[in-house]
Amino acid sequence: MSTTFGQPAIETLAHNLDARPDAPRPRRRRIKRRTWQTVIWAIVLIALTALVLYPLVWLVFSTFKPNAEFGQSIAILPRNPTLDNYATVAQGIAGVPMWKFFLNSLIIAGGSVIGTVFSASLAAYAFARIQFKGLGILFAAMIGTLLLPFHVVIIPQYIIFNKLGLIDTFVPILLPKFLATEAFFVFLLVQFIRQMPRDMDEAARIDGAGHWRIFWSIILPLIKPALITCAIFAFIWSWNDFLGPLLYLTSPDNYPLPIALRLYNDASSGGADYGATVTASFVALLPVLLFFLVFQRFLVDGVATQGLKG
Amino acid sequence: MSTTATRVIVTDRKAPSGRSLFRKGSPELGTRPGIRARQRRESLAGYGFLTPWLIGFFGLTIIPMGWSLYLSFTKYNIFTPPKWIGLDNYVRLFTNDPSFMQAAQITLIYVLVGTPITLAAALAVAMLLNYRDRGSGFFRSSFYAPSLIGGSVSVAIVWRAMFANDGPVDQSLSFFGIDLGGWIGNPALVLPAMILLHVWQFGATMVIFLAGLKQIPKELYEAAEMDGAGPWHRFRAVTIPMLSPVIFFNLLLGLIGAFQVFASAYIISNGTGGPAGMTNFITLYLYKRGFSDGQMGYAAAIAWVLLIVVAIIAFILFRTQKSWVHYSGDNR
Numbered sequence: 001m002s003t004t005f006g007q008p009a010i011e012t013l014a015h016n017l018d019a020r021p022d023a024p025r026p027r028r029r030r031i032k033r034r035t036w037q038t039v040i041w042a043i044v045l046i047a048l049t050a051l052v053l054y055p056l057v058w059l060v061f062s063t064f065k066p067n068a069e070f071g072q073s074i075a076i077l078p079r080n081p082t083l084d085n086y087a088t089v090a091q092g093i094a095g096v097p098m099w100k101f102f103l104n105s106l107i108i109a110g111g112s113v114i115g116t117v118f119s120a121s122l123a124a125y126a127f128a129r130i131q132f133k134g135l136g137i138l139f140a141a142m143i144g145t146l147l148l149p150f151h152v153v154i155i156p157q158y159i160i161f162n163k164l165g166l167i168d169t170f171v172p173i174l175l176p177k178f179l180a181t182e183a184f185f186v187f188l189l190v191q192f193i194r195q196m197p198r199d200m201d202e203a204a205r206i207d208g209a210g211h212w213r214i215f216w217s218i219i220l221p222l223i224k225p226a227l228i229t230c231a232i233f234a235f236i237w238s239w240n241d242f243l244g245p246l247l248y249l250t251s252p253d254n255y256p257l258p259i260a261l262r263l264y265n266d267a268s269s270g271g272a273d274y275g276a277t278v279t280a281s282f283v284a285l286l287p288v289l290l291f292f293l294v295f296q297r298f299l300v301d302g303v304a305t306q307g308l309k310g
Numbered sequence: 311m312s313t314t315a316t317r318v319i320v321t322d323r324k325a326p327s328g329r330s331l332f333r334k335g336s337p338e339l340g341t342r343p344g345i346r347a348r349q350r351r352e353s354l355a356g357y358g359f360l361t362p363w364l365i366g367f368f369g370l371t372i373i374p375m376g377w378s379l380y381l382s383f384t385k386y387n388i389f390t391p392p393k394w395i396g397l398d399n400y401v402r403l404f405t406n407d408p409s410f411m412q413a414a415q416i417t418l419i420y421v422l423v424g425t426p427i428t429l430a431a432a433l434a435v436a437m438l439l440n441y442r443d444r445g446s447g448f449f450r451s452s453f454y455a456p457s458l459i460g461g462s463v464s465v466a467i468v469w470r471a472m473f474a475n476d477g478p479v480d481q482s483l484s485f486f487g488i489d490l491g492g493w494i495g496n497p498a499l500v501l502p503a504m505i506l507l508h509v510w511q512f513g514a515t516m517v518i519f520l521a522g523l524k525q526i527p528k529e530l531y532e533a534a535e536m537d538g539a540g541p542w543h544r545f546r547a548v549t550i551p552m553l554s555p556v557i558f559f560n561l562l563l564g565l566i567g568a569f570q571v572f573a574s575a576y577i578i579s580n581g582t583g584g585p586a587g588m589t590n591f592i593t594l595y596l597y598k599r600g601f602s603d604g605q606m607g608y609a610a611a612i613a614w615v616l617l618i619v620v621a622i623i624a625f626i627l628f629r630t631q632k633s634w635v636h637y638s639g640d641n642r
Contacts, residue, residue, distance in 0.1 A: 041442055048435065049452045052510065056455070058478060059468050071476030074485065123363035132356025133349075142363070145371055147562075149570055149620055151593055152613045155381065155606055156374035159388065179366025186363065211355040240462035242573035247601065258463040258573070265467055265577055278471060281464035288459055296451045299458065303514050304521035 063279040070274045085279035093263045094252040098283070105239055105256040105284075108173055112238035113231045115177030116185050120230060121223070123180045124189030125215045129201065139190075145183040150243075158247055172248040173241075177234070185230045188302070192226035193219060229302035232295050236288050257284040382611035387604040399611035410612070412587050413595040416501055420591065421568040424508040429560055432512040436519035437549075450520070453513040460511035466577035470494055473503045494578060497586035504589060507574055515560045522556035523549070551636045558635045562627050566620055572597070592616055 058076055063085055065078040092098045126132070127139050161172040180186055200222075201214045209217075220227070242258045249255055252263075261284055264277040292299065357364070382399055384392035403410050435453060439446050459465050473479050475492030483490055493499035526548065534544045550557075572593040575583070583590025583598065590598075592612065600609025 038442060038444070041438065042444070045438055045445075045449055048438075049449060052456060052513075053452055055465070055468050055472055055510070058472065059464075062471075070471075071474075071481075074478060074481040076478075119362040119366070122359045122361075126356045126359035126363075130352055130356040130359065131349075132353040134353075135356065138360070138367075141367065145367070147566055147620065147624055148371070149566070149613070149616050151570065151596055152378055152617045153371055153374040155600055155610050155613065156377040157370060158601075159377075159606070160374070162388065176366060176370055178362060179370060180363040181366045181370050211359065215359070236458060240459065240464075242461075242463055242576070243597075246576075261463045261467060262577065265463075265470070266580060274471070277467060281467045285459060285462065285464040288462070289455075292451075292455055292458055296454070300450055300454055300517055303454070303517045 059278060059282050059285075063275070063282045065275060065278075067273065067275045085275040086283075088273060088276040089280045089283055093260060093280075096252045096255070096260070098260075098280075100253065101255055101257050101260040102283075104254060105258075108170060108241075108245070108256050109235045109239040111170065111174045112177045113234045115174060116180070116182065116234040117227055117231055119178050119180035120182070120185035120189055121220065121227065122215075123186045124193055125211075125219055127186070128190045128193035129214075129219070130211060142183050142186055145181075146187060154243070154247065161248065167248055168250045168254055169248075170254070173238075173244045177238070182234075185234065188230060188305070189223065189226055191305070192223050196222050225298070226302075228295075229298050232291060232298060233302065236291060239288055260284075378610040378613055381607050382614050384607040385605075386607040386610075388606055389604075392607060395607075399608050400615075402608070403611060403615065409587060409590065410595060413583075413590045413592045414615075416588060416590065417569065417592040419501065420505060420508070420571065421565055424505045425561070425564045425568050427505070428509050428512045428515060428564060429557070431509055432515035432560070433519050433553075433557075435512070436516045436523055439516075439520055440523040450517065453516055455513065457511040457514035460507065461571075461573055463573055463577050465507070466574040469503065469507050469574065470578050473499075495585055497588045500578070500585060500588045504571075504574065504578065508568060508571070515564065518556055518560055519553070522553050526552045554635045555637055558627065558631060562624060565623055565627075569593075569616065569620055 061076050061078060062070070064081040064083070066080055066082050066084065069079060090098050092100065123142075127135070127142065157172070161167060166172055176182075196219065201209075201218050204214050204218055239256075240258065245256050245259045246262075249259060252260075255263075257280075261277075261280055264273070264280045381392060383394060383396055385395050385398075386392035439449055456465075471477055473493035475495060477492065480490060480492050490496065490499060493503040530548045530552065531544055534548050539547060570593055571591055575589045575591045575594045576597075579585075579589040579594075581594075581598075583594050593616070596609050596612040596616070599605045599612060
C-alpha cells in the first residue's frame, strides 16, 4: 500500500540530504561566471529568508512595544522598549494566572508524547514484524486513516465523551493519543522498523525470545531516532492544537495556551491590550521555537524521510 | 557468529511445541497442526501488539464514522433523541443554504489556489537550495520553521496583526502609494491573506522536494546537456518526471491538508467566519453549526460532504497517477 504514495523513493531520501553535490570541475573561464551566479544565488536566498522570517522577527520585537506604538510606524524595532507586556501577560487573564495555562499545555503535550510513542511503536512493530491474519487489510485501513479528515469523527467523539461525563477533562484529548489514532506516527515507525536488518531479531527468536522481548530489547533501542522524531512532533502538534481543547475544555482553569490566547484575541478586538496579545502569543510559541532550535536536524530529516507535514 | 549458527541448526529442528520440524514437508504425517499453532500464536501476538490501535481504530474512528453517517440523516441536538429525516440535511445543504455554498466555494478557492502556489514555491526554493551547498542547513531550517508553527493560534494572531488596518503590511504598501486599508476587515482581501498564510508554510513540502532532487542522478542532467537541452528543457524532461512521485505525494497531502484549515480562520475572524463570510471555511462552518447552534445532524452531513470531496480528489489523483507519475524500476 505504501508504494501508492510513491513512498519507496522518499524512504531513502533523508540520507541524501547532505550528500555533497559532485565536485565541480569548472574550466578557468567558467570560474568567474560561477562566482557571479553564486553571489546572485546567495542574495536571492537571503532575501527570501528575510521575507519568510519577517513575521517571526516582527513578533519578537513587538513584545517590547508599548501599546501606543502599534500601527504607528513600520519600524520593526520598538522606539521605547518596555517589559510591561510581559508583566501584564504573567498576571494571566480571566482570573487564571499565566503559569496555569502553561502547566495545562505541558500536561497535555507531555501526555500526548507518552501516549503516542507507546501506542504507535506497539502498532508499528506488529505491522512491520509480525505475520498475522488480516495484516494486509488492517495495514491498508491504517493508511486510509492517514487521509481521513478528522472532522468526520469529531461529532460522534464529542457525543461519546459527553455521555461519559468527560467534558472539561483532559481525557478526550489524551485518550486518542494512547490509542495510536494518529496514523502518521504509526506509518513513520513502520517505515523505520522495516529498514532495520532482521538478523538480530531472528537470532533472538531462535534463542527463544518472544515478540515482546524482541520489541523491547532489540527494536525499541534500534529505532530511537525515529521515536525521538515522533516525540518531538507529538509534543509540538499537541502544544499547538486548537480544535480539541476548544471542543472539550470549558472552564478557564483547564485551558491550555492556544485557548487562553483566544481570550486575549477576543479582548483585543474590542480595542484592548494589543501588546499583551502579541506577547502572550510569543510566550505560547516559545517552547516550540526552542524545541525547533534544539532539534531542527531531527525535524527536517524526519520530514524528508516520511513526508510528514509540520 | 559460529555459536549462533550452531544454535540455528539445533533449535531449527524443533517447532516450539517440541515436535520435529523434519516432518513439516509431509502433511499426511500430521505436522500441520504444529505450524497452525505457530501461526495462531503469531496472530495472537500480532493482535496483542495491535490492541491499543485496534481499540482506537474501531472505537474512535470506524464506529464514530458509521454513527456520524447515521446522524447526517437525522435532526439531532444532543438533548433529544435523533429524529430520522432522510436526505433532508443534504438537500438543504445544496439547495437552501447560501452560507454552505459560500463556505464550499471559498474552501475550494483556498485549496485550489493555495496548494499549487505552495507546491510551486516549495519546488522553486528546493531547486535554489539544491543549486549550491553553501549554508543549506541554515536556509533549510529557516524555511522549514513556519510549517511547524503556521497552524498555531499564535501565528494566526500575528497574521491578524500583520494584515490589519495600519499593520506592517498595510503601512509598507501605503509607503509605495498603495492604500488597501487593511486586509483582515476587507472581504476581498481576507482570503488572499489566508492563502498567503498557507503558502508561507511551504517549508515541509520544500524539504521533501529537496530530498527528492538529491536523488536524481547527475548523469541524467549531463546527458541532457550533451543533447543540447537548455535549463528549461532539462527541467521539463528530467526534473519533473524524476520528481513526479514526490510531486504526487506532496499534492495529495497538500490538497487534503488544505481542506482542513480551521484554527487560523477561527482566530482571524474571531470565530465568526467574517468579514462577509469570507473566512467561513467548511470546517469552521461545521463547527458553528454543530457546536454553537447544536445542529449535530446537519454538521454531520457537512462532515460527510467534506469526506466525500476529499475521497473524490484522492481517487482522481490515484487514477491519473499512471499517466504522469514516473516510478523508475530500481526504486521498487
